[in-house]
Amino acid sequence: MTSVAGDPVAPAAVLRNRTHRRSIARLLSTVALAAPLTVWLAALVAVPLGILVVYSFWRVVAFQIVHVYSLANYRASFSRVFLRALENSLVIGLSTAAITCVIAFALAWAVRFRVRRGKNLLLLAIVAASAGSYLARIYAWRGILGAQGAINSFLTAVHLTSGPLGFLIFNRGAVIVALVNLFVPYAFLPIYANLLAVDPEILEAGRVLGAGPIRNLRHVALPLTAVGLATSFVYVLIFATGDFAIPTFLGGPTGLPAAQVIQSQFGEIFNWPLGAAMAIVYLLVLGGISALLAVYAGRRSRRLAR
Amino acid sequence: MAAGVGAVAAPAAKLRVEGLRFRYRTTEALAGVDLAIAEGEFVSILGPSGCGKTTLLRVVAGLLAPDAGRVFLSGRDITHQPPERRQLNMVFQHLALFPHLSVVENVAFGLRFQGEPKRIRSEKAGEMLDLVGLAGFERRSTHQLSGGQQQRVALARALVTEPEILLLDEPLGSLDFAIRKEMQAELKAIQRRLHITFVFVTHDQTEAMAMSDRVILMRAGAIVQDASPVETYLNPVDAFAASFVGETNLLQGVVESVAAGVCSIRIGGARVRVAAPDALAAGAHVAVSIRPEHITLRRAGAPATIAGRVENESFVGPEVLGEVATSIGLLKTRESAVRAPVGRLGDEVGVEIDGSRARVFLLDASA
Numbered sequence: 001m002t003s004v005a006g007d008p009v010a011p012a013a014v015l016r017n018r019t020h021r022r023s024i025a026r027l028l029s030t031v032a033l034a035a036p037l038t039v040w041l042a043a044l045v046a047v048p049l050g051i052l053v054v055y056s057f058w059r060v061v062a063f064q065i066v067h068v069y070s071l072a073n074y075r076a077s078f079s080r081v082f083l084r085a086l087e088n089s090l091v092i093g094l095s096t097a098a099i100t101c102v103i104a105f106a107l108a109w110a111v112r113f114r115v116r117r118g119k120n121l122l123l124l125a126i127v128a129a130s131a132g133s134y135l136a137r138i139y140a141w142r143g144i145l146g147a148q149g150a151i152n153s154f155l156t157a158v159h160l161t162s163g164p165l166g167f168l169i170f171n172r173g174a175v176i177v178a179l180v181n182l183f184v185p186y187a188f189l190p191i192y193a194n195l196l197a198v199d200p201e202i203l204e205a206g207r208v209l210g211a212g213p214i215r216n217l218r219h220v221a222l223p224l225t226a227v228g229l230a231t232s233f234v235y236v237l238i239f240a241t242g243d244f245a246i247p248t249f250l251g252g253p254t255g256l257p258a259a260q261v262i263q264s265q266f267g268e269i270f271n272w273p274l275g276a277a278m279a280i281v282y283l284l285v286l287g288g289i290s291a292l293l294a295v296y297a298g299r300r301s302r303r304l305a306r
Numbered sequence: 307m308a309a310g311v312g313a314v315a316a317p318a319a320k321l322r323v324e325g326l327r328f329r330y331r332t333t334e335a336l337a338g339v340d341l342a343i344a345e346g347e348f349v350s351i352l353g354p355s356g357c358g359k360t361t362l363l364r365v366v367a368g369l370l371a372p373d374a375g376r377v378f379l380s381g382r383d384i385t386h387q388p389p390e391r392r393q394l395n396m397v398f399q400h401l402a403l404f405p406h407l408s409v410v411e412n413v414a415f416g417l418r419f420q421g422e423p424k425r426i427r428s429e430k431a432g433e434m435l436d437l438v439g440l441a442g443f444e445r446r447s448t449h450q451l452s453g454g455q456q457q458r459v460a461l462a463r464a465l466v467t468e469p470e471i472l473l474l475d476e477p478l479g480s481l482d483f484a485i486r487k488e489m490q491a492e493l494k495a496i497q498r499r500l501h502i503t504f505v506f507v508t509h510d511q512t513e514a515m516a517m518s519d520r521v522i523l524m525r526a527g528a529i530v531q532d533a534s535p536v537e538t539y540l541n542p543v544d545a546f547a548a549s550f551v552g553e554t555n556l557l558q559g560v561v562e563s564v565a566a567g568v569c570s571i572r573i574g575g576a577r578v579r580v581a582a583p584d585a586l587a588a589g590a591h592v593a594v595s596i597r598p599e600h601i602t603l604r605r606a607g608a609p610a611t612i613a614g615r616v617e618n619e620s621f622v623g624p625e626v627l628g629e630v631a632t633s634i635g636l637l638k639t640r641e642s643a644v645r646a647p648v649g650r651l652g653d654e655v656g657v658e659i660d661g662s663r664a665r666v667f668l669l670d671a672s673a
Contacts, residue, residue, distance in 0.1 A: 205396070207389040211390055216390075224405070
């Protein structure tokens with residue numbers, strides 16, 4: 001700004017002009033800051049997604065993709081197989097997200113308010129728990145839950161059971177256990193960051209004002225950490241619902257995940273348009289749930305920032 | 307602890323604590339505290355930081371469990387009750403307003419747990435906001451309020467549940483001077499109107515003196531003095547009490563002679579005659595507390611206790627606060643600004659000490 005900057009009685013028009021120029025500068029810098037990510041997302045998400053949408057309206061005739069537009073793929077994707085797989089994935093995703101958030105919240109709470117000594121070491125350990133190969137984890141869980149696994153060997157050795165317990169592995173429960181184990185460190189961080197901003201005095205105020213531990217959790221602690229919880233929930237939900245290696249290796253034969261059904265359309269079945277339509281349906285369902293949670297979290301955070 | 311008191315304390319006390327002990331890792335925050343506070347009293351707990359005053363408040367609130375001792379509220383033993391079961395409330399040092407709730411929701415918070423229906427809750431909260439002068443602010447967010455207004459919300463939130471006592475943990479500490487003065491007067495007025503027992507923790511002695519019926523002075527986890535503000539100021543029990551409450555000149559001396567309740571004390575080159583406390587013998591090492599207002603400056607050459615030179619003077623409106631260098635040290639003085647000053651900066655003056663108002667404390671042999 002030039003000479004008007006120091007003028008104590010700048011006329012209204014000048015002031016308006018100045019504010020206007022300032023807001024343009026702000027807009028430009030915002031665009032500049034957002035540009036790299038915008039280009040990246042456009043190239044690697046928006047374009048492939050567009051291609052996927054186009055594919056979903058084409059057809060396959062005699063192992064050839066023909067460019068005829070129809071809604072047939074969408075009708076076909078509401079088949080029993082895909083809907084059951086979608087339901088299975090969502091049940092796994094929602095359960096995993098819920099259980100993970102409860103565990104991560106309890107852990108974050110303990111680290112924030114209970115642990116006094118060795119806090120940094122503990123934080124390091126939690127972050128370190130997110131390292132480690134994904135495939136190694138799957139095999140580790142097979143080693144723990146399997147018929148000759150650690151749990152069954154122990155139970156048999158101490159004569160609590162006469163033979164291996166079959167229900168430990170190859171079902172939805174085993175899948176959820178492995179997914180929760182995978183995601184707890186990731187869910188921990190947003191919740192912990194949120195709890196760092198919660199003054200312990202506020203929790204004490206709730207108690208003194210007559211809220212017992214449970215009611216204090218409900219009326220004070222949870223509303224104050226809703227944003228962190230929703231963030232973690234959506235994050236875990238998206239990745240747990242979309243996972244197909246863990247359900248494949250630890251799930252039962254009946255629990256086919258949606259991601260695997262979709263993947264097979266692009267693989268052995270070779271029906272890319274149907275796979276694309278299924279993927280779009282999948283994205284809309286998961287995106288809808290995530291959007292609802294994001295709106296909820298956004299409202300919460302606006303309210304806190306006001 | 308009084309023997310034979312049993313589980314129920316004397317009914318007269320609204321709050322009573324007996325033999326409270328609390329230890330943080332290495333420091334003894336409460337070293338056996340006994341205290342009784344009557345209904346409707348405004349009591350300040352005063353002391354330097356780390357003296358245990360906040361610990362005492364937190365033990366009473368139930369936020370800390372004492373290592374030993376009991377807490378009675380209206381004669382009931384509440385030592386092992388969780389905070390939410392105690393019929394008391396607290397205004398926190400950083401106010402601890404709920405950021406996710408509006409002003410009226412903050413105030414109504416405690417009523418929810420008393421089983422009040424929603425309509426009654428917001429009605430009572432509205433009335434209380436009216437009382438603290440925040441009518442019309444109900445829907446605001448607490449972030450939109452000034453420090454003084456947030457203070458009022460915290461107070462309203464703590465009073466609306468009609469607690470038997472209200473604990474206040476240095477709640478005015480974050481306010482600037484003018485608002486602080488205003489809030490002091492307002493707190494006092496509200497306390498008188500509602501007749502709720504207030505226990506007010508502060509490290510600011512002027513605040514404690516200005517507001518309370520009684521000042522409980524603490525140091526190192528123990529109560530040093532428990533008396534009215536006037537009594538605390540005029541008759542401090544020891545050198546610490548004398549120097550912490552109000553300004554004073556604390557001088558070391560030796561008792562020369564004691565006769566008929568008056569003793570003569572030699573402080574460096576000066577001799578001061580003061581009213582003698584009990585058990586003071588010739589040769590005893592003592593600390594003498596002389597308030598600045600008990601020192602009178604005279605023209606150089608006029609009869610005086612000791613000679614000095616004005617080293618510092620600051621005009622604070624009705625008074626001139628000065629420092630006079632003497633052979634027994636730098637003495638703080640306080641003179642009315644109405645009269646013409648006896649000496650200006652650098653002038654030689656006579657210093658007259660009013661020994662009858664001085665207080666004498668026997669120093670420990672170790673000191």
